[in-house]
Every structure is written in C-alpha cells, then in structure tokens.
Amino acid sequence: MKTIIHQLCVTSYLYDELIIPSTPSKADVLLMGKSGSGKTSMRSIIFANYIARDTRRLGATIDVEHSHVRFLGNLVLNLWDCGGQDTFMENYFTSQRDNIFRNVEVLIYVFDVESRELEKDMHYYQSCLEAILQNSPDAKVFCLVHKMDLVQEDQRDLIFKEREEDLKRLSRPLACTCFRTSIWDETLYKAWSSIVYQLIPNVQQLETNLRNFAQIIEADEVLLFERATFLVISHYQCKEQRDAHRFEKISNIIKQFKLSCSKLAASFQSMEVRNSNFAAFIDVFTSNTYVMVIMSDPSIPSAATLINIRNARKHFEKLERVDGPKHSLHMRMR
Amino acid sequence: CKENCTGNINLIKDVQHFTEHIKISELPQEVESALPFHVEPRNIVDDDPQERVSAEAAILNSRVHYYGRLTGSSDRLLSPPNHVIPGPEEIYVYSPLGTAFKVSGTDHTSRNPSIITIFAIWNTMMGTSILSIPWGIKQAGFTLGILILIFTGLLMLYCCYIVLKSRKAIPYVDTSDWEFPDVCRYYFGKFGQWSSLFFSMVSLIGAMVVYWVLMSNFLFNTGQFIYNYAHNVNMSYSEFGTNGSDKVICPYPNTDPEGNSTISTLYIGNSGNDTDVNSFEHWWSKTNTVPLYLIILLLPLLCFRSASFFARFTFLGTISVVYLITLVTIKAVHLGFHLEFHWFDTTQFYVPEFRLFFPQLTGVLTLAFFIHNCIITLMKSNRHQENNVRDLSVAYLLVGLTYLYVGVLIFAAFPSPPLFKDCIEPNFLDNFPSSDVMVFVARTFLLFQMITVYPLLGYLVRVQMMGQIFGSHYPSFFHVLSLNILIVGAGVLMAKFYPNIGSIIRFSGATCGLALVFVFPALVHMISLKRQGMLRWPSALFHSFLIVLGMANLLAQFFM
Numbered sequence: 084m085k086t087i088i089h090q091l092c093v094t095s096y097l098y099d100e101l102i103i104p105s106t107p108s109k110a111d112v113l114l115m116g117k118s119g120s121g122k123t124s125m126r127s128i129i130f131a132n133y134i135a136r137d138t139r140r141l142g143a144t145i146d147v148e149h150s151h152v153r154f155l156g157n158l159v160l161n162l163w164d165c166g167g168q169d170t171f172m173e174n175y176f177t178s179q180r181d182n183i184f185r186n187v188e189v190l191i192y193v194f195d196v197e198s199r200e201l202e203k204d205m206h207y208y209q210s211c212l213e214a215i216l217q218n219s220p221d222a223k224v225f226c227l228v229h230k231m232d233l234v235q236e237d238q239r240d241l242i243f244k245e246r247e248e249d250l251k252r253l254s255r256p257l258a259c260t261c262f263r264t265s266i267w268d269e270t271l272y273k274a275w276s277s278i279v280y281q282l283i284p285n286v287q288q289l290e291t292n293l294r295n296f297a298q299i300i301e302a303d304e305v306l307l308f309e310r311a312t313f314l315v316i317s318h319y320q321c322k323e324q325r326d327a328h329r330f331e332k333i334s335n336i337i338k339q340f341k342l343s344c345s346k347l348a349a350s351f352q353s354m355e356v357r358n359s360n361f362a363a364f365i366d367v368f369t370s371n372t373y374v375m376v377i378m379s380d381p382s383i384p385s386a387a388t389l390i391n392i393r394n395a396r397k398h399f400e401k402l403e404r405v406d407g408p409k410h411s412l413h414m415r416m417r
Numbered sequence: 418c419k420e421n422c423t424g425n426i427n428l429i430k431d432v433q434h435f436t437e438h439i440k441i442s443e444l445p446q447e448v449e450s451a452l453p454f455h456v457e458p459r460n461i462v463d464d465d466p467q468e469r470v471s472a473e474a475a476i477l478n479s480r481v482h483y484y485g486r487l488t489g490s491s492d493r494l495l496s497p498p499n500h501v502i503p504g505p506e507e508i509y510v511y512s513p514l515g516t517a518f519k520v521s522g523t524d525h526t527s528r529n530p531s532i533i534t535i536f537a538i539w540n541t542m543m544g545t546s547i548l549s550i551p552w553g554i555k556q557a558g559f560t561l562g563i564l565i566l567i568f569t570g571l572l573m574l575y576c577c578y579i580v581l582k583s584r585k586a587i588p589y590v591d592t593s594d595w596e597f598p599d600v601c602r603y604y605f606g607k608f609g610q611w612s613s614l615f616f617s618m619v620s621l622i623g624a625m626v627v628y629w630v631l632m633s634n635f636l637f638n639t640g641q642f643i644y645n646y647a648h649n650v651n652m653s654y655s656e657f658g659t660n661g662s663d664k665v666i667c668p669y670p671n672t673d674p675e676g677n678s679t680i681s682t683l684y685i686g687n688s689g690n691d692t693d694v695n696s697f698e699h700w701w702s703k704t705n706t707v708p709l710y711l712i713i714l715l716l717p718l719l720c721f722r723s724a725s726f727f728a729r730f731t732f733l734g735t736i737s738v739v740y741l742i743t744l745v746t747i748k749a750v751h752l753g754f755h756l757e758f759h760w761f762d763t764t765q766f767y768v769p770e771f772r773l774f775f776p777q778l779t780g781v782l783t784l785a786f787f788i789h790n791c792i793i794t795l796m797k798s799n800r801h802q803e804n805n806v807r808d809l810s811v812a813y814l815l816v817g818l819t820y821l822y823v824g825v826l827i828f829a830a831f832p833s834p835p836l837f838k839d840c841i842e843p844n845f846l847d848n849f850p851s852s853d854v855m856v857f858v859a860r861t862f863l864l865f866q867m868i869t870v871y872p873l874l875g876y877l878v879r880v881q882m883m884g885q886i887f888g889s890h891y892p893s894f895f896h897v898l899s900l901n902i903l904i905v906g907a908g909v910l911m912a913k914f915y916p917n918i919g920s921i922i923r924f925s926g927a928t929c930g931l932a933l934v935f936v937f938p939a940l941v942h943m944i945s946l947k948r949q950g951m952l953r954w955p956s957a958l959f960h961s962f963l964i965v966l967g968m969a970n971l972l973a974q975f976f977m
Contacts, residue, residue, distance in 0.1 A: 124495060127487045134488050134495075232501060266484075267501045269476065328476040335483035342486050 109157050110186050115211060116193030117204060118164040121229045121266070125193065126152065126162060128266055129275050129312050131338035154311035155282055156371045158188055180214055187219040189282060193227045196234055196242065209253060216257065224259040225278050226250045232265040239263065272331045276314045283316055283371075288402065290317045297321070300391045301380065303361070306330070308373040313337050316372065333375070337365070355385060366392055369400050474503065528800035531808045537795055538788065538812035540731065543738050543819065544624065545631055545867070546785035549919050550824035552843045553782065555768055557775035559756070559828060563821065565778050570817040573786040576934045576963070577813070578806060579942045580789045581796060586945040596793050597933070604941050614885055616932035617790050621878050622904060623925025628867050628874070629908025630916045632711055634844060635864040637703040641851040644697055658850065659832050663751045666850050667840035708912035712905055715871055719901040722891055724876035730869035737862045738819070744859050745823050749830040756829050766833040776973030780923025783930035783970065785820060786813070790933055843919030875901065927971040935967025
C-alpha cells in the first residue's frame, strides 16, 4: 500500500498537482518554536502521546517524519524545531521550507518566556511568517508564550502584555492571536480549546443547535469535545456548576482511560456513569466530536437519552457535511 | 494475561477516578462493594462538612496523575517543579483506607543534630584497633607513643577534612550522591576508581582477617573459661604472671638473654586429670581447631543477600567499648601505676621512652583513625552543614582521647616488676588469664559484637567487588560463595599460622592509608587548587610532604 502511494506521489510531484476528489484532504498544523521551548511536552499532554525518554535525549525534536497525530478530522500536527543549534536541522529546514509551509492551516508558534535570546527568537518567528505569507497566506497564526509558571505571579500579566504587543506588531500583515500558557495551570488547556474553537467551521451554529438539543432532552449540562484531544469546543449548562476546572479534569481522565485502552489494543467509544443523583453519558457524536450529556433526573431511563443522542447525531452530522472542509484538494505525503 | 490484567486494573482505576471527580456524594450499596477501594469524598480529616480539598489542589492532583502516565517513571520531564507544589503545611496524604494525615514539614532527608553525627563518627571509627593501642605505645615507647598518637590523630584529621572538602570543589557536576571513590574517578579516571576500590578492599579484608583471628581468640578463651569453671581446673600455675586476685600474665615470656635468670618460667603441670584436659586441649585449640569451628557459624551468615538484619546490632559495639573503658579503669585502679622513665636505654622490665619501632604504632593508628572512605556519607546527614569541620574535629578528639586513655592506662598499670613491659600483647586482653571474670565478660561482648559486624563487612566487600566486576550485587550464589570462601580462608590461615593482630593491623592500615588517607586526598586537593589557580608553593610543599609521609609509613612497616 505504501509503495503504491509513494509511486503515485512521485508522479504527482512531476505533475505538480493531482486531484483526488473523494478522499478528504489533509492540512497541516505546524507547532514550531525553539528547541527546548516545550513543544514535545505540549503535544504529549494535549494529544495524550507517550514520551519515550530515549527520543528526547537526541536533543532536538527530529520530527521529520509525518506525524500520526490527527485531529479535527483532517488536520495533521507537525512539530518543527525552529532556530536550533543543529546545523543539519537548519539546512534541512531551509531546503524543505516550501514543502513544510505549503498547505498549512494553522501555525502555532511557541515562545519560552524565560529565553535569553529574545532578538533571535523574534527573528526566527519572522522568517516563519514570511514563509507562511508566501506559501499559505490563509493560515491562522497563534503565538503561545509558554512556561509562564516560571515567572512570578505578580509579573505575569505585565510580561505577557509586553510580549503580546511585540508579537502583534511583528506579525503584520498577518493577524496573530496570543495566549500565555503553562502546563501547570489551566491556561494551556484554555488556549488550545480556543484554538480548536476557531478551527471548527460554523462553530456558532453548532453551539445554537447544541443548546436546543440540551433544552429538549432536559439535560443539566452538555459538552462537546474534540475527538482526539478532548478539548471542550462548546458547552451548555442550565445552572451554575461549582467546579471551574471540570473540563480539564474530564479531559485528563478520559485521556488516561484512552491510554489504558490502547494498551489492550482497544479503543474507547462510549461510557455511562450513573448514581442516585445523576447520570452522565459520553458517546461518539460526529466524525470530529464527542458529546457528554449530564442528566440530573435519574428516573429517565438510559435508553431514552441514548436514543436522543443518536438522533441528534444524525442532525449534527448533516450540519458538518454541509459546510465541508474549505481546503483545496491536494494530497501531500512526505 | 499479565498485559491484560494490568490493563484491566488501570481501567478500574480510571473509572474510580472518573466517579470520584465528577460528582459523588453517595453510591448505591452494590456499586460500593464492587469497587476495589472506595475513598469517602473529600473531607476525611475531620467532621467539618466543608470540603478540605481546594480546587487548585484537586486540579493539580488531576494533572499530576495524568502527566505521570505520559512518561516513564524515572523521567522527570513532566514532574511538578517545586514552585508548583503547595507548601508542606498544605499537603495531606490520603490513604485508601479512609484516613488522612498531614505531611510533617521536615526535609526529605532526615537530618541529625551535631551530637548524633559526632557519636556516629566515634562509633564507626572505634574498632578492634583499640585492643592494640597499648602494644603500639609499648613498641614506640611511652612518651614517643603519646606524641605520635596526638600527631597522627591531627594529621589524619586534616586528611579527613580535605576528603570532605573534595566533593564540593568539583564544579558543574551534581555530586550530591558521590563518595570519595567517585571523586577519585572524576580526577584520575578508571585508574582512580579501580585503585581506590582496591585499597578500600585492603582495609576491609584486613579488618575481616583481624576479626577472624580475634573471634577465634575470644571463642577459645570463652570455651576455656567455661570448661575450667565446669571442671574446676585451676590454671593459675601454668601461666607466667603475677600473683594475687588481679592476675596479669605474660603468655609468651622470652627469657631475657642479658638479664639474670632469677625469674624462671614456671611451667608446672596441671593439677587436673591429664588425659581429660589434654583431649580437651586437643579439640579446643586456639590456632588449630577453633578457627575451623567458626566457619560453620559464619560462612552461612556471609551468604545472606541483605545485611540490614545485622545493622541493627551496632549498639553492641558501643556497649563493648564502654565496657572496655570501664574494665581498663578498674584494672588500673587495682593494679596501680608502674612507670619508670628510661629515655633511651633498654632495661629488663621497662622499655625506653623513644624506640625505633615507632612505625608499628603509626601503622596501627592509620587503621585506628581510618574513616575516609565513608566520612562524606556520614556527614551528609548533619543538620547544620556549616558545622561539619567543627563536628569532625570534636569526633576525632573524642576518638583520640579514648585511645589515649586505654593505651596509657594499660601501659602504665602493667605490673612491671614481676613482668616485662615488653609482654604487652597486641591484643591486651590476652594479658589476662582466661579465668578472669571481668575479662571473660569483655571477651564475650566482643565476640558477639564481632559476629554481628563480620557479615556487615562481608556485605560491604561483596557489594563493592561484585558491583564493580560483575555489575550486580548478587550475580549468583556461586560467585558469592567463592568470594566468601576466599575471605574466610584468608582468615583461617592467618589465625592458624600468624595470629599476630598487631602486624595484620599495621600492614593493612599502612597500605590502605597510603592511598586513601595520604596520596589521593593530597593529590585531589592540589589538583583542584591548581585548577582554580589558587595553588601556592607552601601548600604544594606541605601536601607533597603528606604523600611522602604516607609512603614512608608503608615502607617502614617492612623494615621495622
């Protein structure tokens, strides 16, 4: 299979474009930043990837191969170390530049807040932006100022504001959205949730429909998760909830559960949790999302809720297909 | 199945977490009993209905659990840094059995106050060399012996101080769990590592051989005492010694060729039944049979995998030393002082104050004051690290005083007019007959103490040798057994053919002292000063002189 596609690819390279209408095309999400800025940890935490110690010892993230992390259906995550000391990586990066930056949907650039070489970081960021302008001018740009837990609490807002101003200024004419993040507080989860929220096509319509759905089935709370990362895309709640961190906690728990399932070569599909006070249902929803429904009336039988969810699924899938992927139909393999 | 089973357990754990975190106040009975363990929600510290787990703590807990699944257990990439973890006063430890307790706000490593550290050093240094100090003082002469003891003590204290400092002077490397052999490896590479290991082994195996000889000695005397007590045999006429209740004997009197033979050696036959005693002596001989009986007891103990059981008995060592000090005091009070100062000339009963055999004392003292291979580890648990030098000096002072006290008192109280000062044995307990009750008690204490320390020493030898050569502490039963047979064999051979513990101590002390006390510390100190650019010529001269002293000490053992 692989060799056939490789041959197709070679011929397609010669013809420069090969249109294959039926397969959904993939686009890249580039996660870039200086080596040591925290990209591998970030990817591991968001996508529940196990980090083997040996690969880290190599120093730079040698992520030349096609990453297998896929989310939102057709987006593929690629990590690149930008501006490292390794001359091999530098040369490879420069020579493959056009290939890397073509067909990019999202660029997420990670800055280490503790970095001592601000000038150099900005310089590399700018060169990436240039490449984006040339090759994928429609890409969305996000900047993450990472490792904020190392900054003293009273100085965090100040430092972040400074960086944000600089970055917005440097990014013109592209518009970049900045977040401050740290793996040790809720900012990472919230930042990635915002990013994913902006990538969902027609997300407002999705939210309205979600609210209607929740009201119809008389649920306490309904959450919509992205399938791969369990980042909360949208939610509806009919009354105030006590725990502000509940989304991240649920995400962590499900991702741990998925890790355990994968050890048995099983995949997680659905879960029902019930006690005398509530019943919670987690199930596959559309091709990109999971839904979690929380009913506080335990007298409603599970079957009823499950049927409701199944019916809603059909409706939401239609919504997704109508506004299909906006990307051009190019297939790229590395 | 193993894979599946652990997977299933993780699944159950994850479900457990899920139910805990979502919203639980009570579960129906049948669900409760199905869970592996069930933690009552939140407030299990007291009866307050208010939740004690703060929101930040709960989410941090969730993150730590999750991140822990993403890396290997030894990988610290996703471990919470210190500034993220709340202070110890805010941390509760929840047990699955339904209780919670607070973490005490102490350091991770338990720290001891100075007095405990000083005591630990004193206890570790106090070995069987205390039995040889009077003999050493006799070999060097009384005045010269005292002077040498003080001088050697100070010298070894200084060398210990530079060993302690050596670890801190290494820049850019995390040396927090290094011992002195690791420092040697840093400066001298493989050669340093292997040679410091070799010399460390010399001191340990030397100590084990001395232990075997002494154990045979004490076991023999104990058996002799019990036999004589049971059979009412009076041995007093068969030994050359003083008369009276506090008998001191001279086990190997050599007739002085120059002096008058007015004192003849008295070898009167035993008053008991000849054949009985002779057969007992045949089966219970200090050099022929008793060392072999010990093999049956000690060889199995050496083959144990772990020595932690024996480490509990270190208190026996302290008791033995304290008892020895008491014994020495009582004997000195009963016997009185017998001192005459003849400065350079040899007399029949006394020894000169300055003798040429003084290197024998320095050899013994090198082993008596030796702690350089583990001082770093002992000092690590000192609560106030800035007092390390002071505590070390106090410990050395106490050790020196103890040795001095025992040595001087035994030497001075040795009844010289009937006996010769030259008779003082390398093991001063040999100068008391086996019928002496107090000394019998001392021998028994020491016997028990040595039986418990011997496997510890064997464990240390095994760990270091097997660890370096084969990479594992217990490669196989046969490897360990062969090593043990070699060590025990060395001990038995020494006990049979050359049971002079004074010589064994001085040779092994001078050998391991050469490397671990004089040469390596001085070299390491000079090299580190040179690298920092702070090496001045007086310091270089002094440390080179230390190296020369160490070599002279070893060479002199062969010639004197």
